[in-house]
Amino acid sequence: MPTIADYREALEDMVFQFAYRSMKGEHRILHAGGLSALEHAFRTLGWTDPYIVSDFACEIAGCEQWCSCVGPYPRSQAKPGLDRKMIGFGYLCGTHYFTWSGPAAKPAADLGRAQ
């Protein structure tokens, strides 16, 4: 039998998946975008609209943008000091995703693409 905590976690998961993502200054925020179902969910969770989120940053060191894509990248970009030949696969912002993936990806010998 689901508990109240289970229902709350499910509602939070839905909001994280479907709410609008944006930046407000240097903060990542979720907002309802005027959609009544999301506004209801924010109110039920006791969250402000917009709601500041401290997690879900791009995995690249120093990048504070929302992670919105999943793709490969040189691990040394996330943890300086690691061998550049180590390839990671993880959560990236759109800018970093398109740096190493997509039709305009830069040549990257460390990801197996010709220079």
Ligand SMILES: [Zn+2]
């Ligand atoms: Zn990034």
